[in-house]
Amino acid sequence: MSSKGLPSMSPLAGKDRAVVQLLLDAGTCPRCVLRFCSVGSQLLYRHPLQDLMKDLQEFLKNSQEKEDTVCLDVADPPCKRLRLEHKEEGAAELNHNGAIPQLPSAGNTALQSSAGRVCNVCLGILQEFCEPDFVKKVCQKVNSADYQFTSFVFSVSLPPQLSVRERAAWLGVKQQMRNLGLPLAKDDIVQLKEAYKWIIHPQLSEELGVPADGKSLFEVSVVFAHPETDEECHFLATACPDCFKPAKNKQSVFTRMAVIKALERIKEEDFLKYFPCPPSSPKNLCDALDIQCNNGAVFVAGRYNKYSRNLPQTPWIIDGERKLESSVEELISEHLMAEFKADSFNFSSSGREDVDVRTLGNGRPFAMELVNPRRIHFTAEEMKRLQQAINDSSDKIQVRDLQLVTREAIGRMKEGEEEKTKTYSALIWTDRAIQREDIAFLDDIKELRLEQKTPLRVLHRRPLAVRCRLIHSMRCEYIDQHHFRLRLRSQAGTYPGLARQGWLGTGSGLGQDGWRPESSGARPWNLGVIAKGPAASSELAQEKEREWERG
Incomplete structure (x- = not known):
C-alpha cells in the first residue's frame, strides 16, 4: 500500500473491518464509512472518492490476510473470525428480513457494489456535492450577487429523512461493534455536516479568496432536498405523534428538528419495525434546491431635524390608504437603501413627534437597520457625501452625524426612553x-x-x-x-x-x-x-x- 493509504492516516484497525465491510456491502460511500468508524482526520475526507474506495478495499484485504495467517498458525483456540461467526449465529435480529447480513470475505464485490451508486446514508452529499464542479457553481452564485465580504461562514440545510437513514445505519454498526464486545455511542460518529464542511471549506476558501470563519457575518448556504425519499420519515408521525404539530409558516410538519426529536423518543425495536437496517440505496442523488447568500445587518445612525408640519415620522397608512405622500423614514431610507443595496430596512428612533410638530435643535436620534446589504464598507468621507445627498434631496428634513454603528449602540439609543x-x-x-x-x-x-x-x-x-x-x-x-x-x-x-x-x-x-x-x-x-x-x-x-x- 502507498504511503497515502488508510493505515498511515487513520485509526482504522482490525476492529473496524466488520463495520467497513457491512457499510460497503450496503452501498455506503467511503466518506460515510469513515464517519461511522469515527475517523477524525479532516485531510483524509478530502481525498478523491476513488482513492478512498481503493484504500478501504486494500484495508479489508490486508485485514483478511492477517486474520487468515492467524487461523493457519494457531489451531487452538479457533481464529477470531470463526469465533465471531459463531457468535453472530445467535445475535439479535437487525435487518428488515430478520437476519444480520453475513460478511463476505475480503477481495469480494464491495468495491463494485458501492462504486457508482448513490450512498444509502448521505444520499450523495459526500459524493457529487464535494466535487470541484459543484464548488465552482456555488462560487459563481456568490460572485454574481456582488456582495462585499472579507470572510464567510458556510451552512447546509439537509433533508430531514437523512436523520432517519443515519439512525438506521448507526443501529447496524452498533450491532456489529456489540458483536465484537465494543461499545458505540451516537456521539462517536462524525456528523455529516461536519464532514461535509471539512471537505468543502478549503475549496470554497481558495475559489473565493477569503477564509472560512465561523463568526463571519457573510453566510453562504446550500439547501438540499431528496424527493425520492421524502416519505421515509412519515412513519415517525405514527410512532411519535406529539413531535409533529402544524406550525405557522411551515409547509410540512416533518422538519429536521421534529424528526430528530422523534428519533430520540422512539425505541430501537419500534424503529426497526418500520425502517430497513441497513437502509436501501436510492436511485437518485440529492438536489441542490437553492444556493443563498446573506450578509449580516449593517446599522446606520444619526440625528434628523424636521421642518415640515405636514410630514409624519413613518408612513401614515390607515386601512391600506396613504394619508400623506411621504415621511421622515422614507426620505432617509431611499438613499441608504440605494447605497447599501439592502433587501429591506427597519427604522427606529428615540421617541417620535406628531405629524404637525417640527423637530429643531440638535435633532432626534434615529437608527436604521439595513437587512442583507450588498455593500458594507464605507469611509467617513463617503458617509458625509451620503448625508449631504439626503439633505440636498428635500427641504423638509436635514440629517446630521450620519455614521455606521453597532447593534449594541442601537440598544443604548432606546435605553432610558421612559426616563427622559x-x-x-x-x-x-x-x-x-x-x-x-x-x-x-x-x-x-x-x-x-x-x-x-x-x-x-x-x-x-x-x-x-x-x-x-x-x-x-x-x-x-x-x-x-x-x-x-x-x-x-x-x-x-x-x-x-x-x-x-x-x-x-x-x-x-x-x-x-x-x-x-x-x-x-x-x-x-x-x-x-x-x-x-x-x-x-x-x-x-x-x-x-x-x-x-x-x-
Missing part, C-alpha cells in the same frame, strides 16, 4: 377674565400623575391601553386677563396637547372639574391653546392674533 423629560411651552386663552392669583396654584403642582389612554389619532398604530405619565412641574407666566403662558416639564410619552381638554372623557384636563380656580363655586374655565411648542390649532391661533390686532 421634555419641556413644552403653550400660550393659552381663557374666556373669562383672570388675575395672577387665579393661576398661581399651577406653579405649586409637582409630579402630577396622569393615566392617559391611547388617543384616537394613534389607535391605528398603538394598542388601546392606559399608560401612566408624569408632569414633573408647571410654571405660569401671566400675560393679561385672557392669556397666560404655561410651561410644562413632563415625562417622555406625555401628550401635553391633550392636557387642557382631557382625553375625550378619559381623564381631567385643564378646564375640567379638576382645574377650577381656588374661589368656591367658580365655574370651570373654557381654555384654548393658542400655540403649543408648534401650534396645535392654527385656525384658533390666527383668530386670536386677529383679535389682538383689533384690540
